Structure formats: structure tokens, C-alpha cells
Amino acid sequence: MLPFSYEGREGRSGAPLCSFAASNEAQMSSTQGSITTPAVLTECVTRHYPMGDSQILAVDGVSISIEPGEFVALLGQSGSGKSTLLNLIAGLDRPTSGSVVVHGRDLAKMSSEDLACYRRNDVGMVFQAFHLIPSMTITENVELPMRFAEVDRAERAQRSRESLGRVGLGKRLEHRPSQLSGGEQQRVSLARALANRPRLLLADEPTGNLDSRTGEDILNLIRDVSLTMGMTVVMVTHERAIAERFAQRSIFLADGKLVSEEVRA
Amino acid sequence: MKGYDLLDLAVRNLRQSKLRNGLTTVGISVGVASLVAMLSLGVGLQQLATRRLAGSGLFDTVFVTSRQDFRGFDKEDDAKAPNPEKSPVLDEPARTRITQLANVTEVEPEIRVMGEVVANGETHFGFVTGLPMSARENEAFDNLKGKFFSSDNADEAILLADFAKELDPKNPNALIGQDITLRYGERQALAQEPSDRPQINGGESSASGSGDDFGFSVVRKQQPLRVVGLIDQEPYGGMRTVSRGRIFLPVRTTERLNMAQFTDMRSSLRGGSGKTYMTLTVRVKDPGKVQAVQDAVNQMGFRTFSVLDATKSLRRFFTVLDLFLGIFGSLALAVATLAIINTLVMAVLERRREIGVMKAIGASDQDVKKLFFTEAGAMGFVGGVLGIVLGFAIGKAINFGTGIYLHRHQLPSEPVWIMPPWLVGAAIAFSIVVSLLAGLYPASRAARLDPVQTLKYE
Numbered sequence A: 001m002l003p004f005s006y007e008g009r010e011g012r013s014g015a016p017l018c019s020f021a022a023s024n025e026a027q028m029s030s031t032q033g034s035i036t037t038p039a040v041l042t043e044c045v046t047r048h049y050p051m052g053d054s055q056i057l058a059v060d061g062v063s064i065s066i067e068p069g070e071f072v073a074l075l076g077q078s079g080s081g082k083s084t085l086l087n088l089i090a091g092l093d094r095p096t097s098g099s100v101v102v103h104g105r106d107l108a109k110m111s112s113e114d115l116a117c118y119r120r121n122d123v124g125m126v127f128q129a130f131h132l133i134p135s136m137t138i139t140e141n142v143e144l145p146m147r148f149a150e151v152d153r154a155e156r157a158q159r160s161r162e163s164l165g166r167v168g169l170g171k172r173l174e175h176r177p178s179q180l181s182g183g184e185q186q187r188v189s190l191a192r193a194l195a196n197r198p199r200l201l202l203a204d205e206p207t208g209n210l211d212s213r214t215g216e217d218i219l220n221l222i223r224d225v226s227l228t229m230g231m232t233v234v235m236v237t238h239e240r241a242i243a244e245r246f247a248q249r250s251i252f253l254a255d256g257k258l259v260s261e262e263v264r265a
Numbered sequence B: 001m002k003g004y005d006l007l008d009l010a011v012r013n014l015r016q017s018k019l020r021n022g023l024t025t026v027g028i029s030v031g032v033a034s035l036v037a038m039l040s041l042g043v044g045l046q047q048l049a050t051r052r053l054a055g056s057g058l059f060d061t062v063f064v065t066s067r068q069d070f071r072g073f074d075k076e077d078d079a080k081a082p083n084p085e086k087s088p089v090l091d092e093p094a095r096t097r098i099t100q101l102a103n104v105t106e107v108e109p110e111i112r113v114m115g116e117v118v119a120n121g122e123t124h125f126g127f128v129t130g131l132p133m134s135a136r137e138n139e140a141f142d143n144l145k146g147k148f149f150s151s152d153n154a155d156e157a158i159l160l161a162d163f164a165k166e167l168d169p170k171n172p173n174a175l176i177g178q179d180i181t182l183r184y185g186e187r188q189a190l191a192q193e194p195s196d197r198p199q200i201n202g203g204e205s206s207a208s209g210s211g212d213d214f215g216f217s218v219v220r221k222q223q224p225l226r227v228v229g230l231i232d233q234e235p236y237g238g239m240r241t242v243s244r245g246r247i248f249l250p251v252r253t254t255e256r257l258n259m260a261q262f263t264d265m266r267s268s269l270r271g272g273s274g275k276t277y278m279t280l281t282v283r284v285k286d287p288g289k290v291q292a293v294q295d296a297v298n299q300m301g302f303r304t305f306s307v308l309d310a311t312k313s314l315r316r317f318f319t320v321l322d323l324f325l326g327i328f329g330s331l332a333l334a335v336a337t338l339a340i341i342n343t344l345v346m347a348v349l350e351r352r353r354e355i356g357v358m359k360a361i362g363a364s365d366q367d368v369k370k371l372f373f374t375e376a377g378a379m380g381f382v383g384g385v386l387g388i389v390l391g392f393a394i395g396k397a398i399n400f401g402t403g404i405y406l407h408r409h410q411l412p413s414e415p416v417w418i419m420p421p422w423l424v425g426a427a428i429a430f431s432i433v434v435s436l437l438a439g440l441y442p443a444s445r446a447a448r449l450d451p452v453q454t455l456k457y458e
Helices: A024-031 A082-090 A112-121 A138-148 A153-166 A182-194 A212-229 A240-246 B003-016 B018-055 B075-080 B092-099 B133-137 B161-167 B251-256 B264-270 B287-299 B307-350 B352-360 B365-408 B421-448 B451-457
Strands: A006-009 A018-022 A040-051 A054-066 A071-075 A097-102 A123-126 A200-204 A232-237 A249-254 A257-263 B061-065 B104-109 B112-119 B122-131 B156-160 B179-189 B216-231 B245-250 B279-284 B303-306
Touching: A040 A082, A054 A082, A054 A097, A054 A249, A054 A257, A071 A082, A071 A240, A082 A097, A082 A200, A082 A232, A112 A123, A112 A138, A112 B352, A112 B365, A123 A182, A138 A153, A138 A182, A153 A182, A182 A212, A200 A212, A212 A232, A212 A240, A232 A240, A240 A249, B003 B018, B003 B365, B018 B307, B018 B365, B018 B421, B061 B287, B092 B104, B092 B279, B104 B251, B112 B161, B112 B245, B122 B161, B122 B179, B122 B251, B156 B161, B161 B216, B161 B245, B245 B251, B279 B287, B287 B303, B287 B307, B307 B352, B307 B365, B307 B421, B352 B365, B352 B451, B365 B421
Parallel strands: A018 A054, A071 A232, A071 A249, A123 A200, A200 A232, B122 B245, B156 B216
Antiparallel strands: A006 A018, A040 A054, A040 A097, A249 A257, B061 B279, B061 B303, B104 B279, B112 B122, B112 B179, B156 B245, B179 B216
């Protein structure tokens, strides 16, 4: 298992120097001539925030490539830029420069309506704080993305039952989030993320608010679901052990830059 | 997002803050109620005025006078009109020509004379008015005691109830069916230059019959009449006569009796033109045709007047009144609009995280905007419906209160507050539109929220 990374690569004209990380498989397929379209491809992506007179470089010239079906962990300390990078991949934020290409589409060039459509149909998101709507039952929470996707009521009900059944909450359909434990709420969050059958699952510290055992359960669930559904998973975490255990590849960020990569054997 | 999902989510969100949204909705309903109450009052007052005028039977009537006899009040109109001295005389041929005009149903002379009624050996003074048979349709005869004239040439009289009371204070109704004697002045044409006649005269030379070519004399006459009915109020609201008529005769009877009128003095000065009329009352088939008939008669060179002329200024008055009532009524709705903005802005602030989550899981800016618009529209709709109900209740209270007030003043109760059906739909639609306008700012503010910031903030 060799980390594949190099820094100081020349970016596009006028773009800052950037770091690059790609899976060995991607490299191999590229060198053999049969190019696989990456699920996620960022090229010299930067995200700067103004802070008074200065600029905060949250993400600073990061290039990564993630293959379809891969389970990748973004690792780093607080403020390393991993969540910002995840938001850029999720289409919640736009890069200052560089490109974020997901399934062949450059998110930077998409309108806000197209980005909403992308988030609705192609991406599922799991948050550290679960972000469930407290006034809705868990079924209604899971149905919410399907409402935006204009899925019919009957199909919505069936799919939400399926999703909740898959995460082990099939018997608590009418409960509200406040009636559930943290782990169960995260399961609902996962069921909601899977509602529109996305190809890409993005998880931002999914175990951050859970005890280690519950966290492990959730990650097992994410891994099982991704394998079953053939989804690409990008997970932000600051726990290296978790990354090593569940992710096929770990990408390390520090100060907004890609510093190294580890591929699990 | 589909319409029913939008509505479902909006209603769900509104239920989250029942008290605040409820108070805002009540605010809207008070605004709508105020607007509806004011506008309905305007409509009611206008209809009351119109009803009084319409009931008077004057809306389908044109009064025709000769420009020779009356100078108008409208100087502008007079300037455009032919020279009065050259304008035609309102005589029998003119009456015939007017009768032949399209949509004219009746042309009758305006007859009002002084007379005396002798009943039970006592003499009572009163004005005598000729009524056409068409007057039966007038509201004054709605409460007729007895019956109407049997024909337009009958020797019958209908008395005003007050006058009947004067004739027989104990039992005025007993007069119905009884005979009375009418004493009046008959106009008799002079056959030659008057020299020693004791009567009023004003002629130049002789003529015969009612031609009055050389003037006329006024001779006291008596005519027995049978009282056939009593009425409480004067037909046409008394507008068709300068003095209040108390004794009503069929118009043909008054013509046959050739009663001398006040205005005959004017005719006597003219001379050589035969019998003329001071005023002809022209009834038109449909109030909508009044203007056309009026124009046609004006073309003949006569002066005309109709209630439409009076109602023009009345309509102008009510338009201005409605405008001001609408403005005052809208003030409460304007305050309610601010309440909607406040409520929705508060909702945006409180639901920042929820909006962020919705955007993160696929809601577009438009979805968020539509959701807040639907919430505003729902409050507007419910507020509008409640406002209509509240406004209706206020209106009923106004009518009830006015009824009591009128009753205390011994006047018949009439609704002064009328809510026309169109106002129901218009008020609800207006309430929704106003609410949507109020929702513009909060909705666009919600749509602009950055999901990254809202999720990070939480």
C-alpha cells in the first residue's frame, strides 16, 4: 500500500499549483488505454473565503479522482478543508477556481437549478448532526427528497418503507426523530440519503455524534448499502482508524491541500 | 415540487407556529373584513339611493319643456342650443312627433292645478295632479287602499291618505267609494277681444275650443268624483310636481276638464299658437334608451331633463365615496400585510437550518421560494375567507343597528349594507394577491440562503 501523491504539479493557466490523487486502478486503467470515467474528478479546485482584508484558503488546489463504487475517506484535522471539499463535490458550494466533475458533469458550470437537480438525483448526503426535520415523522423525513424529485405518493411511500427497512427501522415508521436514539436518527438520515437512489453518497463525519459501537454499526451499514447498490462513497472523518477500517482509500488534507493518500490493501 | 406537496408542506409549516400564524391570519381577516365592510357599505348606500330613484319610476322618464318657456341652468348647454325665441313651441303637433319617436311608450302632459274638494259640507284646499294609467306600476301604489282608476277618462279620484284624514279625521278609509266634489278653474278660450269679462284674461283675439288663439278665461267649475283609493305617499316621490299633489285624477279626465294651470299665464302671453304644454312627461321603454330619446327630443329643439342627468352626479359622488371607503378599508389590510412580512421573515430566520437541509437534499431555490409563497397565499386565503365571514357579520350588525335607528325615527327599515357576490370572490383574491406580494421579500430571502452557511451555523 503506497500513498500516491505528488505536489507542485502545474495547474491550468493561471491556476495555482495543485496536488493530485487518483486510485491505482484508475492509473492502471489509464495507462492500459481503457479509460474509466471517474465518479468524482476535481482538478486544481480551490475555495477561498474572504475574512476581513485577507482570504481564507479552505481548499487550495486539490485534484482527486474517485472511481465509481469506490469508498473513499477524506481525512484531516479540523480546518483542513475536508468538509469544504465535500460540499464542493455535493454541489452545495462552488469552487473559486478549478473544476469539480461528477459523473462527467462539471458542477462549476451548472446553474443553481441544475445543481439542485444534481443534489436531488445524483447525491445522497449524511451529516454529523443528522439534520432531520423534527416536526416530521421519519417516513416523512425520508420522503422529503422524493417530494422535491416529484415522485408519486404511492411510490414514495413504498420507497421510504424500503429505505427505512434497509436501515433496520421498518417498525418505527411513524416515530419522530426526537423519539429515536442518535444512532437511529443517523440511520434515518442514511435512509433519506438513499431515497432517490443516488450514485454518490457523501457522509460528513457520520459517526461524529455517536458512540464508537453505534458509529461502527452505521459505517457497516453504509458499506453494505454501497456494496449492494454499487454506490460511490466519500466520507469525511478525522478518525484514521475508521478510515482504515472501512474506506478503500484515504486522502489526507492539511491546510486545504492534499498531502497524501493511502490505499487499503 | 408538485402542487399538493407544496400545499401540504406549507400547511404543515404554518401549523408549527399556530399562535403566530393564527394571529397573522386574524390580522388579514380583520383587514379584509374592514375592506369588505366599507365597500359593501358604499354599495349598499348606492343601491339604496338608486332603489329610491328607481322605485320612483323616474329612471325611464324624460321631461320635455320648450326653450321659449324655460331658460336652463346649464349655460354651456344653452350656448350650444338654438335661440330660445326660434325654438319650437311644445304644442299638440310636437307631442305627436315625440310620441312617434322610437322607444317612447307614453307622452303625457304634466298637469297640476289648485282645487278645492267639498266633502261633508266642508271645503278643503289641495293640489290636483293628473296621473297616467302607467302610474299604477309606481311604488306609491304598492300599498294602495281601494283600487286604481278604472279607466284613463273616469270621473274618479285617488286621495293622499293625509288629505283623506283631513276630510274625514275619524275614518278616512270610509271615503273609498264615496263621492266628493272637486271645484276647479276651467280654462275657456276667448272667442273675441275681451272687453268686459270679469275673469282673468290674456288674449288678443278670438279662437274656439281649446285653441286659445286669442287668450282664455278661467271659469269656476265643479266636478263630482268618486274616491276609489287612498295612497300613503305621492307617486314619483313628488318629483314630477312642484307642489305636493293630494288629489289624483286620471290624466285624460284632467285634460277633458281643461283645468287652468299656473303656467297658463305664460301661454296667454304667447298667443296665436294654440294650446301649448308647459311640460310633457315622456316614458321610455327601457332606462337604457333614455339618453337616445333625450337626444332625439333635443334635436327637435326642446329642452330635456331626466333623472339620468341627476344620477350622473350621483354616480360620481358614489365613485368618490367608494374610493375613500376602499382606501380606509385597505388601511387595516396594509397593516396586516406588514404582519405577514414580519411573520414570514421570522419563519425564515427560525427555519434557516430546515431550509439548508431542504436545499442539501435537493430543493431548488424556486422550491423554497414557492413554499414560502404558498404559506403566504394560504394565510391570505384563510384570512380572506375569515374576513368575508367577519365582514358579513359586521354588515349584519350595521343593518341591524340602522334598522333600529330608522325604526325609532318611524322610518321603514332598509338595508344600507349590501355585499354583492362579486365582492366575495374579489376580496378573497385580493387578500391572496396582497399576501403573495407580502411574501415576496421573505420568499426571496429564504431562496437566497446559502445551505453551507445555514448547516454550518447550526
